[in-house]
Amino acid sequence: MYYPFETQITPLTSISRRRILPAPGEILVHVDQRVEPTQIVAQTHLPSDFRILSLARLLNVSPAQVEGCLRVELGDEVQKGQIVAKRFIRPAVRSPIDGVVTDSGGGRMLIEAQPTLFELPAYIPGTVRNVLKNHGIVIETTGAMIQGAWGNGGESFGVLKCMVKDPKHSLHARDIDISCQRTILIGGLEMNSEAIEAAQEMQVRGIVVGGLPPELISQAEQLPFPIIATEGIGKMPMSDPVFRLLTTNDGREASISGKVQTRWGVVRPEIIIPLPAGASAPAETPPGLPLEIGARVRALRAPYVGKVGVIAALPSRPRIIDTGARVRGAEVDLGQENPVFIPLVNLEVLR
């Protein structure tokens, strides 16, 4: 048996997202509360600048004598210009910044500047199901869910706007006009630098394409909105199921995340289209099951990269592929004349 990795391309499912603060802080919502994507659900203060004051030198005393000269205590808030240490005949030592006395010792004092406020938005509309004390919340919603392959970071929320009629068509700058403002553009095959510039000019909320040409990665990484490549880096048409699902939901609002982490806590880019939970929600198969005949799969490597098909057979013996390697694989019906043999490790199941 082979247990493949999975990618979600689901028209309707229940979705749960943990929203976690980067440091312990305050939770602003409660369990069962309804939240909207841009609503701030938690906040914390993150450390910012600091200053070290060499008190012993400034007061001309030994480090051991500094303690007797202190005018503030550990944890005290201090204002810029406030006296923090003084010895009768020497000029007083004043705080160079607004902040908090964090540490002292060895004749030095550490003053940490007022921390910066970090606000965590809900990202998806839904209901708060759990509050993780001081750390974050869990939000649940229902809707369509598409996991992408590559993203440039960041999160956004907007209306989906389909820009191409075919997943093999590219996104062009000439098609991006004022009607695209504050929308999430859906392209097909790829796009070029001009299309990205036009999208930026129109203040789009995001772009979803099949593949992103590698030469555009640096440009994409500088953008204020997320870009998601559903198939990967290179010239790759968007897979049919992804394109169909996105076009079906053209004009609907969606949350998108371009965050990606490829190991040690994998994070994948995603498109979440909130939908009302209907009675027709399909029964979900549990994740992590072995690969079986009939499973819908996507190929991950050339020459079939991005192609979606159905497992037609699971030969028990390894076969030789074009590189000369002898590997275990599956016969996959890609809609061509005959099924093709693809190594098991080069397949992912679509759920």
Place this chain on the structure above:
Amino acid sequence: MAKDQRVNSILLIDCGTAMTKAVLLDQVRGRYRLVARGEVPTTTEPPWSDVVDGILHAAERISAVTGRDFFDGNSDLILPELSDRRGVDAFATTVSASPPLQVVAGGLVRDLSVASVERAAVGTYSLIKAVLTGEGRGILQEEILIHKIHKSVSDVICIAGGAEGGARIPVLRLVRAATLACALLDPDQRPVLLYAGNSQLRQTVVKIVKKRVELRVTDNVCPAPMKESLHSAQMEFDSLYLNKMKQLPGIKIVDGWSPTRLLPTARAFGRLMEYLWHLGDPLKGVLGVDIGAANTTVAAVFDGHISLTVRSGLGVAFGGEQLVQKQGAETISRWLPEPMSDDEVRGLLINKEMHPTSIPQIQRELCLEQALAREALRAALKTARSGWNPGAAQPYPHLLPLCDTIVAGGGVLAHAPHPGQAALIILDALQPIGITTLVLDKYGLASLLGAAAAIKPLAAVETLDSGGFTNLATVVTPVAGHARRGDTILKVHVTYDDESAFSVEVSYGDLEVLPLPPGQQAMLELQPLHHFDVGLGGPGKGGQQRVNGGLAGLIIDARGRPLQLASNPEQRQTQMQQWRWDVGG
């Protein structure tokens, strides 16, 4: 485990970043043998997010072959083996799937104490996030140091410096900076402070740190300017990595299955190399290399002493794109037999990171993966060599020391479509000299047998004897002579055991492969010309040597050392294609 306890069957697991391997050793006619193995994707990420699933999947593969079950209905390991042959007598796990230790290395002098800290840290899975030096002084300098620590988000700050009885003030300044930086962090996020400097300052260091940070103290890594003492610090780094290993989802359950401690894969790999050194020519070294998905390990044993180096964050799945960003795509594409644009290189490397268990299906992508393997090995070797002390095994300081055996493992080598490709990757990257046996760890056994040795040393020995490793090739590399391309530099006379024989003359620049299949031996008579050295006593000295066959045969690598690649891209690609053809791949 009690010494007198019966140990027949041993289940060994290696949880790698991309793949989890399971191996069953058992007694067959009174001797330990590799009975079955299974290799499956690691399951630390969704949809499983639990390392146990991968272990169960891998064990399932073995069950399918042997008909034996190892786990009960609750997915708990059955230990010891039952009378109906369910379960095993012993179990051990090696792990490299956890993220590496994030280390800030501090010391007084970049090339001395800081370098020693770095060498100690690379003995386990670690990444140097920042370097602090005692150069400069004053509050501004201290603020720079603190900013560096603060930005680095590390697991451990290791401060060294000051020879024994030497410098005090600059070392303590570093300790103060590190302590202050830690005070700025949330208590949950504070790294461990590892003090590995002047031992006379330990009490003062304790006073400075108070209890604001977890402090650990080791021997001084650099007790004198030309002396290094890394063992104690390496043990601490290992221990810290073990703590990090235990954060892997599900690993605590695995740890509870057996009294045998979890081992970092690299440590277990190194242990086996130490054993192999005792079997070979004591005047030469043994070198083990293992290219994983995210890490590349080099274990070198000279004169019985092991030097273990892990190049974390660079393997055949991860780190390639970063390497390209830092050094340019040509670093990798120069090893390709056909043109590939920089953008295509970068794109393919990023896609591989997104699907780290996937394999190339077309030649072009296979060549790229093998090119990355060469660079990963070269980078790891470069880091490793600074910590070696090969003594007489190193006749030429700028070249690799003489190695009796090179053991090479990792999926990219073990699953290379043609053994010649695996051999060529090793030769291009490591560039051995003299006469060396290349051994392929085809079944990914090296670290697992290193772990088995801790339970039952005989199991490791007998499994190796019964063909656990595969001879890849014997390589003869003449070096250090002076010749022009095309000049004959070596006369070789090969006599097989059936007394058939032949002679060849090898020209400078050539890569010759002579037939000598696995399981066969031959007597080589070598006569170097132009003062070339084949490792038989010095320049120009020849002699006889009995050698073993291998999957890739007997290779005479007369391309010269260090290997020179053509500067013209087209000529270089032709060169690469020619070498590939030469080795049959």
